[in-house]
Amino acid sequence: MLGGGAIALASPAQAQVPLELRLADVGRFAAFVDMGGIAWTGRTARLRVLQVAEDGFTAGTEAFWGGWRYEVIDCDARTIAHAGFSSVRVGGKEGPVSGDLRPAAPIPAGGADDAVAKVVCDGWRPFAGVPVATRVEEAVKLGRPLIATGAEP
Numbered sequence: 845m846l847g848g849g850a851i852a853l854a855s856p857a858q859a860q861v862p863l864e865l866r867l868a869d870v871g872r873f874a875a876f877v878d879m880g881g882i883a884w885t886g887r888t889a890r891l892r893v894l895q896v897a898e899d900g901f902t903a904g905t906e907a908f909w910g911g912w913r914y915e916v917i918d919c920d921a922r923t924i925a926h927a928g929f930s931s932v933r934v935g936g937k938e939g940p941v942s943g944d945l946r947p948a949a950p951i952p953a954g955g956a957d958d959a960v961a962k963v964v965c966d967g968w969r970p971f972a973g974v975p976v977a978t979r980v981e982e983a984v985k986l987g988r989p990l991i992a993t994g995a996e997p
Contacts, residue, residue, distance in 0.1 A: 865894055865977040867986065868970065869959035870994075873897060873910065874987025876977060877963050887919040889964050894932070894980060896987035907934040909984045914941060915957075916948070919965035923948035924957050936980055 865876035874896040883890040897910040914927040925948040931939040951957045962968035974990075977983035 863978050863980070865980075865983045866963060866969070867974045867983075867990075868893070868963040869956040870971075870987065870990045871956060872991070873956070874983070874991055875956045875960060876983045876987065877960055878912075879963075879976075882964060887965070889915075889917045889919065890927075891915055891917065891964060893960055894983055896984050896991070898991045899988045903931075908932060909934055909936070909980065912938070912941075914943075915960070916945070917951075917961050917964055918948060919961070921948070922951050922961065924951050924961065925949070932980060 862880060863878060864880035866879050867874060868877050869875040876894040876896065878892045878894065881892055891914075893913045893915060895910045895913055897908055901908050901910070909932045911929055911931040913929055916925040916927055917923070925946050926943070927945045928941040928943040930941045933939070951961050959968075959970060963970070974986055977986055
């Protein structure tokens with residue numbers, strides 16, 4: 845069962861909040877933090893990250909843009925607890941959130957989780973030249989070329 849924060853992030857009311865998707869990391873995926881959807885309790889943030897997959901990504905016969913990772917980050921302890929995932933098919937249809945809230949673990953330096961934590965906790969803007977996306981499709985259009993080239997904008 846998901847923790848209360850993860851369920852709140854996946855609620856229909858949350859989906860109506862305008863998106864503010866800020867690029868945090870590009871590697872195998874392009875990770876965009878949903879800045880407008882962060883819920884704070886002290887220095888602990890409950891959030892979701894849009895994980896954009898490379899162009900042509902499929903699972904079985906379905907084509908996907910990527911998916912939402914639900915996370916809980918303790919900014920002071922520098923830990924992250926993964927709280928579920930929901931797929932996003934080409935066209936924007938989102939799957940249900942699956943997965944349980946995992947125990948918090950230290951955030952390894954240098955990876956996507958570290959970049960997300962720096963954006964959320966420290967206000968870091970590693971891709972200042974990339975505009976903030978307001979729609980999932982826009983984030984896909986911004987992120988996929990960066991994944992393909994491995995280049996920073």
